[in-house]
Amino acid sequence: MDASEQAQAPVLPYRHTQVGLATLIGLGAGFLTQLGRAVRDVKKRRLGAWFSVPVTIGFVVVMTLFSSLRVEVDDQAVTASFTGGALPRRIPLSEIGSAAVVTLPWHHGWGMRRTRHGWSYCVWGRQAVKLELTDERAFTIGSDQADTLVAAIEQARGQQQAPVAA
Helix, strand or coil: CCHHHHHHCCCCCEEEEEECHHHHHHHHHHHHHHHHHHHHHHHCCCCCHHHHHHHHHHHHHHHHHCCEEEEEECCCEEEEEEHHHEEEEEEEHHHEEEEEEEECCHHHCCEEEEECCEEEEECCCCEEEEEEECCCCEEEEECCCHHHHHHHHHHHHHHHHCCCCC
């Protein structure tokens, strides 16, 4: 293995946090729109303020929750979670049949969603790692380091399957 291959080889545990810039911009624009509406409704004492204020607070919560995606690979599992460890999904290595880099279609979107192929966690971009699980389900993790993530998963799976010397 030469120096360039060693620099790209993942080291377990693998940890990476990806920030969803487009998610932040889009939700930020929605937040500012709702905030303007809430301020207008409160100033004019409109009944709509009872709707605008909670929706504005909701935008802040969603913006914060889906602003980043953290992926970890250790010797036991792959874990994906959103900001602050929210909505974690832990997949034991023993349940992973294969891992491959995929390009998500443009309409796949970002956030946490159920697709026809299984669950997907993504905050930005179209590159992802698709985990084919042994029970024929799939789980897709968006990543700006998809190749490195697959290598880390394969390394962890290889270490788990290696016989332990007595």
